[in-house]
Amino acid sequence: MKFTCTQENLNKALNVVGKIINKNSTLPILNNVLIKTEKGRLKLSSTNLEIGISYLIGGKVESEGEITVPTKLFHNFISNLPIGNVEIKLREDVLSLKCNSYKTSIKGLDAKEYPLTPKLDVKPIFKINSFVFKKALSQIIPAISNSESRVEITGVFMDLSNLNKNTITLVATDSYRLAEIYVNINNENINNDYKNILGNTVSVIMPKETIQELVRNLDDIEDDVEVVISESQILFSFGNANIISRLIEGKYPDYKQIIPTEFKTILQVDKRDIIKATKVTSLFSNIFNNSIELKLLAGSKNLEINSESSDLGSNNTKIAVEIEGNDKNISMSYNYKFLIDGLNSLSGDKVVLKINDDSSPMVLTSDVDKYYKYIIMPTRA
């Protein structure tokens, strides 16, 4: 192998492929990155057997070849090189690099030992604007469950059954809170043949780590993201990068039933005020369930946010709210962490709190995020 490219492009590639965490300590070659010439370009790939990421670099191929080298070492090395062209040569299992006055040899492991990343030989289902996709996924990521006992909620549920209405639905929940967003897709970006390609698949569950890797890499990307789906895998293509991942098996809970559709009281409140008040109040929250009280007195124009800890002290804060339908006293308890996550996930200066009573979920929305809602279950006080 002999290949020349810029330090900048190599570094970009390693920022994309170099951060997958290898959880499989019995296969140490997964700590390496696969470097391979491919169709006049250099392809860098890494995998932890659940996710595979690859990135293509333009440059000059003088002879073909492939090798794997330790990812962390290679990334540290490239990121510290001066800006300029890097000349890469492979001799047996040693990768030699020259850049300005730097001459370096890195010992590699045979590319034949590296696990193959599966290919998805089906057509894309849709393309989506990377900024829109990133924002939607970022909003719902905090609600994804980490529970190992319920693997089906440890990912983002993507419902494709409304593609005929140019919409996909993305959902995340950990059973204490739930985030749901409808994302619109331009008609011309949907594959006409999507029904045949999808077959029986009307929804998929994408692992949290995959979504986090995707979101991390959609920074500064202006291209659309192309989404390819098979029964057990999903592929995101954008720019020079490909992220392929297994899908989570299992049935996503029938979450629709827990989202209330009618509300007795609707509050509008300044987002920064309620976040600040929640943070201060959280200092005296219930240490067992992180619970704080939201209290509304009939006829009052304030929302009270309260907490009391027998060890530490107490806090009472009143914040101004616009109220629709406040005809009796309501006192509700919520986990402050879930409340802050939900408030932070909303765009705009104002947030809307839709409530019924102390045993019903509260729905958070904002006028800016018309198609997004965050539902939070009450705690028992």
Add this chain to the structure above:
Amino acid sequence: MKFTCTQENLNKALNVVGKIINKNSTLPILNNVLIKTEKGRLKLSSTNLEIGISYLIGGKVESEGEITVPTKLFHNFISNLPIGNVEIKLREDVLSLKCNSYKTSIKGLDAKEYPLTPKLDVKPIFKINSFVFKKALSQIIPAISNSESRVEITGVFMDLSNLNKNTITLVATDSYRLAEIYVNINNENINNDYKNILGNTVSVIMPKETIQELVRNLDDIEDDVEVVISESQILFSFGNANIISRLIEGKYPDYKQIIPTEFKTILQVDKRDIIKATKVTSLFSNIFNNSIELKLLAGSKNLEINSESSDLGSNNTKIAVEIEGNDKNISMSYNYKFLIDGLNSLSGDKVVLKINDDSSPMVLTSDVDKYYKYIIMPTRA
């Protein structure tokens, strides 16, 4: 106690006094901050028995009093309050606070239980510009030893024997490298009577943690720092803050003898070039002693920075240098971490490397830092 002040001033005070780490878990009250009215102001103090920090806040005292409350809780609470006046009242052991629409109670512990911070009833020795003091201390901090077996080098040595020449000397070493700086003090800032006050004390050793706390708090300070010294303690006063600390007992090593005064070869090199080359080379350094090679060939105008690891690979970098007195080949080995620390501690774009041979210490200086030098011992290759 009844006291009113601004949220901003309370927060500033807690940023100063609220970060001492309590290492003494048998005395849980050290996790609290002492709050006390004093001469029309509010004094916040904290201590871990080695360092004591206090900060005075202006405001309106309506009645006197004192209490201690959990530092972390209080700091989190105050920092999240909105900007505005905070009204503080003490009733029995409960501190009540009102700020805008926030009403809070925090349970305290009796101030009588809090350890007394010793007072230093001697006159100051000198005053020093806070920016100059901060810069000098920051430069030498990385060289302070963490060794528990040689407690006398776990602090900064301050030599006062040249105060008659308007100079103090600050030194730090961990026996592998040593940093020394002369700091000039204006004559009018030195107490005429300093000899009588100091008595037999011609130098002190100040604990690393004290110096780190001092440096951290000299950010944004425009006042001079007043230095008060007794046999076993030191006090730094600046702005509204006081830091008092025990001194380290013991005899500081006679470090002067290891600093070479004559050099066979003097190199001048671009600081960023040599730091970058050292970082890249460090990736293949000796895993036992972090050693890399600096190599100079007779007559060459380049400094070579090399490393070779049997497991990982090797690196060779040449950087341009200006050389005085290069008449034979020299190969020296240094710990790359100590080299990078030293290079980073120097100001200016160029650094000067003064060398003799492979078994002598190297001295790093810069034309910008005339009174500062960093000495690094060679490693055995």
